[in-house]
Amino acid sequence: MREGQNAVIYRADYQPPPYWIDAVELVFDLDPAKTRVLNRMKVRRNPDLPAQPLKLDGEELNLARVLVNGQGTSFKLEGGRLVLENLPEGHEPFELEIFTTCAPAKNTQLMGLYVSNGSFFTQCEAEGFRRITYFLDRPDVMASYTVTLRADKRLYPVLLSNGNRVGAGELDDGRHWARWVDPHRKPSYLFALVAGQLVCREQKVLSRGGKEHLLQVYVRAGDLDKTEHAMHSLMASVAWDEARFGLPLDLERFMVVATSDFNMGAMENKGLNIFNTKYVLASQATATDTDFANIESVVGHEYFHNWTGNRITCRDWFQLSLKEGLTVFRDQEFSQDLAGEASARAVKRIEDVRVLRTAQFPEDAGPMAHPVRPDQYLEINNFYTVTIYEKGAEVVRMMQTLVGRDGFARGLKLYFERHDGQAVTCDEFAQAIADANPQSKLHELLPQFKRWYSQAGTPRVKATSQWDAATGTYRLTLSQSCPPTPGQADKAPFVIPVAWGLLGPDGREVAHGLHVLTQASETLAVEGLAAEPVPSILRGFSAPVILEFDYSDEQLLALLAHDTDPFNRWEAGQRLAVNRALAAIRGEAGAALHLDAPFIEAMRSILRHPTLDAAFKELVLTLPAETYIAEQLDVVDPQRVHAVRESMREQLAAALLHDWAWAYEAHKDCGAYRPDPVSAGRRALAGLALTHLCIAARRTHDPVWPGKAYQRFKDASNMTDRFNALAALVISGHELARSALERFHAMFKDEPLVLDKWFSLQAGAPDRGGNILPAVRQLMQHPDFNIRNPNRARSLVFSYCSANPGAFHRPDAAGYVFWSERVIELDAINPQVAARLARALDRWRKLAEPQRSGAREAIARVAAKADLSNDVREVVTRALAE
Numbered sequence: 038m039r040e041g042q043n044a045v046i047y048r049a050d051y052q053p054p055p056y057w058i059d060a061v062e063l064v065f066d067l068d069p070a071k072t073r074v075l076n077r078m079k080v081r082r083n084p085d086l087p088a089q090p091l092k093l094d095g096e097e098l099n100l101a102r103v104l105v106n107g108q109g110t111s112f113k114l115e116g117g118r119l120v121l122e123n124l125p126e127g128h129e130p131f132e133l134e135i136f137t138t139c140a141p142a143k144n145t146q147l148m149g150l151y152v153s154n155g156s157f158f159t160q161c162e163a164e165g166f167r168r169i170t171y172f173l174d175r176p177d178v179m180a181s182y183t184v185t186l187r188a189d190k191r192l193y194p195v196l197l198s199n200g201n202r203v204g205a206g207e208l209d210d211g212r213h214w215a216r217w218v219d220p221h222r223k224p225s226y227l228f229a230l231v232a233g234q235l236v237c238r239e240q241k242v243l244s245r246g247g248k249e250h251l252l253q254v255y256v257r258a259g260d261l262d263k264t265e266h267a268m269h270s271l272m273a274s275v276a277w278d279e280a281r282f283g284l285p286l287d288l289e290r291f292m293v294v295a296t297s298d299f300n301m302g303a304m305e306n307k308g309l310n311i312f313n314t315k316y317v318l319a320s321q322a323t324a325t326d327t328d329f330a331n332i333e334s335v336v337g338h339e340y341f342h343n344w345t346g347n348r349i350t351c352r353d354w355f356q357l358s359l360k361e362g363l364t365v366f367r368d369q370e371f372s373q374d375l376a377g378e379a380s381a382r383a384v385k386r387i388e389d390v391r392v393l394r395t396a397q398f399p400e401d402a403g404p405m406a407h408p409v410r411p412d413q414y415l416e417i418n419n420f421y422t423v424t425i426y427e428k429g430a431e432v433v434r435m436m437q438t439l440v441g442r443d444g445f446a447r448g449l450k451l452y453f454e455r456h457d458g459q460a461v462t463c464d465e466f467a468q469a470i471a472d473a474n475p476q477s478k479l480h481e482l483l484p485q486f487k488r489w490y491s492q493a494g495t496p497r498v499k500a501t502s503q504w505d506a507a508t509g510t511y512r513l514t515l516s517q518s519c520p521p522t523p524g525q526a527d528k529a530p531f532v533i534p535v536a537w538g539l540l541g542p543d544g545r546e547v548a549h550g551l552h553v554l555t556q557a558s559e560t561l562a563v564e565g566l567a568a569e570p571v572p573s574i575l576r577g578f579s580a581p582v583i584l585e586f587d588y589s590d591e592q593l594l595a596l597l598a599h600d601t602d603p604f605n606r607w608e609a610g611q612r613l614a615v616n617r618a619l620a621a622i623r624g625e626a627g628a629a630l631h632l633d634a635p636f637i638e639a640m641r642s643i644l645r646h647p648t649l650d651a652a653f654k655e656l657v658l659t660l661p662a663e664t665y666i667a668e669q670l671d672v673v674d675p676q677r678v679h680a681v682r683e684s685m686r687e688q689l690a691a692a693l694l695h696d697w698a699w700a701y702e703a704h705k706d707c708g709a710y711r712p713d714p715v716s717a718g719r720r721a722l723a724g725l726a727l728t729h730l731c732i733a734a735r736r737t738h739d740p741v742w743p744g745k746a747y748q749r750f751k752d753a754s755n756m757t758d759r760f761n762a763l764a765a766l767v768i769s770g771h772e773l774a775r776s777a778l779e780r781f782h783a784m785f786k787d788e789p790l791v792l793d794k795w796f797s798l799q800a801g802a803p804d805r806g807g808n809i810l811p812a813v814r815q816l817m818q819h820p821d822f823n824i825r826n827p828n829r830a831r832s833l834v835f836s837y838c839s840a841n842p843g844a845f846h847r848p849d850a851a852g853y854v855f856w857s858e859r860v861i862e863l864d865a866i867n868p869q870v871a872a873r874l875a876r877a878l879d880r881w882r883k884l885a886e887p888q889r890s891g892a893r894e895a896i897a898r899v900a901a902k903a904d905l906s907n908d909v910r911e912v913v914t915r916a917l918a919e
């Protein structure tokens with residue numbers, strides 16, 4: 038077996054640790070080839086458990102010495118673990134000293150201690166600390182850390198770890214040292230160190246109590262001018278958590294460090310967050326509005342972990358959503374609060390729901406479906422999923438809906454009063470929110486509500502209506518069900534908060550309310566109505582469910598025109614579009630799709646609407662994603678879905694030609710660049726308009742709009758406009774795209790994050806006669822491509838395999854062959870990234886033939902490979918399981 042291969046872990050098997058580690062002193066002699074780590078721990082037996090050997094986790098370590106209270110001792114190595122049997126009797130603490138070495142330069146997994154661009158970084162969550170030293174590497178073991186770093190001063194002038202720097206000095210032979218003490222106890226997954234040639238932007242801030250804190254953002258020397266937005270986001274985060282939840286910064290110094298080699302977005306290490314450069318660096322010339330918004334939300338997310346995750350952490354990794362679902366909810370609320378106005382808040386809500394429905398719903402319906410609190414895993418890294426994060430956030434949001442905004446803040450306060458400094462479970466969180474609101478529905482229904490934590494799958498709510506004209510009574514019957522998921526055949530009813538409203542014939546709202554659905558089927562009735570209303574159900578997407586209601590086109594058009602709930606207003610437009618797409622897909626292959634006038638006119642009136650925000654218009658006018666359309670089908674031919682959506686887009690382009698032209702001209706100039714929601718919305722709408730104008734020009738061979746797009750591409754003063762113009766040319770397949778792409782590369786050849794966009798745009802472009810795969814294969818040979826860098830791998834390989842279904846799902850299976858080659862190639866380098874890629878074929882069972890057989894064969898080919906990582910093995914085994 039490959040080192041670290043293990044068996045399935047079950048939540049039900051949880052046992053408290055047999056030993057506690059109260060304090061750790063680490064001394065690092067940093068060297069890329071061979072770093073020496075001296076680890077001195079204060080250990081004591083857990084008095085609540087019978088005496089047993091101490092088994093410390095370790096991975097890819099070279100062990101040199103083990104001392105107990107300064108004396109040599111006997112030890113064994115068992116499956117990577119260091120086992121100590123002859124430890125002092127009794128419950129007195131003892132000192133355990135372990136000396137190991139590791140090889141950061143050879144660490145391509147980017148877990149533990151590794152080198153990126155000549156600097157040292159760490160990533161310990163979930164189980165990376167064991168790649169640095171032997172330890173009880175589990176989140177319920179919390180210790181005080183003192184860390185001494187020693188390194189060559191010229192190569193590594195900056196030496197950072199968690200907490201406060203308490204000393205520093207010179208050593209002989211050109212080396213220097215720094216010592217850091219973290220004032221807070223923490224689990225090992227929150228440990229971090231950084232050493233390298235870095236510079237920082239600094240900012241002092243005052244908390245409400247008048248305490249001063251130092252904020253720092255560290256980057257490579259040339260990047261300092263791209264840190265303003267990250268710092269600004271950090272300052273806003275500090276202020277927001279204190280204002281909204283009364284949670285102040287509990288550190289003298291809070292550091293953010295950026296690295297270009299990182300497996301995910303960022304990491305909330307106590308006081309020393311480590312970030313993917315993608316979520317730190319931004320300038321108007323290199324980052325889009327979306328990048329700016331993502332930076333704000335990721336900086337917020339990691340900062341909010343300082344309380345939800347770090348002050349109160351997880352008892353075990355099955356509780357991951359305790360910190361992730363809650364912290365995503367917090368970062369979503371943060372971005373909404375910063376967006377300000379109701380309509381900008383709604384735009385953010387729609388964007389969040391779009392992610393949930395295009396990524397989490399498919400996960401919940403596929404082979405990797407798991408509850409928000411899973412019961413088992415083979416590799417925990419595979420469970421950093423949209424279910425744990427985004428569905429977990431929806432579960433927290435439903436709690437807030439059930440107890441109210443103030444009630445939720447009270448609940449969070451009680452949660453900290455009860456559990457600050459502890460490692461707890463999701464049960465304890467839900468209990469605190471409920472107990473702080475004893476009169477609430479949440480309190481009354483808590484055991485049933487918690488099924489959201491234990492049952493996987495997306496519930497369906499089927500609504501039917503009944504109108505009694507004689508009494509003016511409107512009845513809505515809501516029935517819930519949830520399909521089986523792997524290992525869970527039968528589901529009990531959920532608690533589903535359904536926000537609703539009724540619109541009268543003139544479009545005005547005649548009633549609204551919140552119905553908390555708890556039974557399999559319930560009916561709500563509204564009396565005293567003058568005419569049959571149009572129901573607006575699941576307003577604001579009040580629960581993560583699929584709502585089925587047999588809306589007529591007239592009803593949807595009424596909602597699109599009048600609903601006071603912006604979410605459902607947008608949703609009505611999406612339903613109109615999805616219905617048309619499905620009708621075309623289910624119709625005769627090749628049957629011409631003709632978009633009807635009422636739909637076109639409805640889209641036109643939104644686009645031309647005098648008061649709606651540009652950002653909202655852009656969302657309404659964007660057709661539902663191919664993956665979202667595919668989810669509505671039992672059998673999917675992704676190329677057909679793609680062709681139908683393309684055809685709809687072409688018709689929208691042609692039918693609204695003058696409106697798009699107006700929209701472009703009216704929104705293209707936003708004055709001096711600011712990434713605020715209003716001007717970002719204007720740029721987004723101008724970009725969408727330009728794409729449609731270029732698409733329309735393809736049929737008419739009219740050179741005007743492609744020419745304007747090219748001009749815009751050359752002259753744009755910010756990356757959003759420049760990239761949108763480039764994308765318009767690439768998406769419409771215009772011949773100017775080639776030279777624009779070349780120019781773009783030449784302009785930004787020294788900007789890795791912009792080159793990622795360049796790769797990703799080409800790999801994600803619409804397929805024309807099978808041209809994308811050869812282009813992707815060719816781009817793999819490009820001197821700027823490097824599969825070891827996760828951002829670059831994602832920009833090319835993932836953009837093709839996971840984000841371009843029309844090009845990937847080729848009938849000749851060549852896309853799948855490419856996928857299997859890359860999964861295997863990446864697994865030898867970085868199993869975490871490989872396993873993410875492996876999930877591109879999660880939904881293979883839904884595919885039509887010949888894709889279905891081709892995909893199964895490709896997965897089987899990967900599964901047959903000896904020596905796969907746990908990560909990839911778990912994904913492909915589950916994909917093939919009956």
Ligand code: B3K
Nearest residue numbers: 162163303304305418421
């Ligand atoms: N907690 C980290 C994720 C760690 C992933 C480990 N495979 C980032 C975050 O959610 O904030």
Ligand code: ZN
Nearest residue numbers: 338342361364
């Ligand atoms: Zn997180």
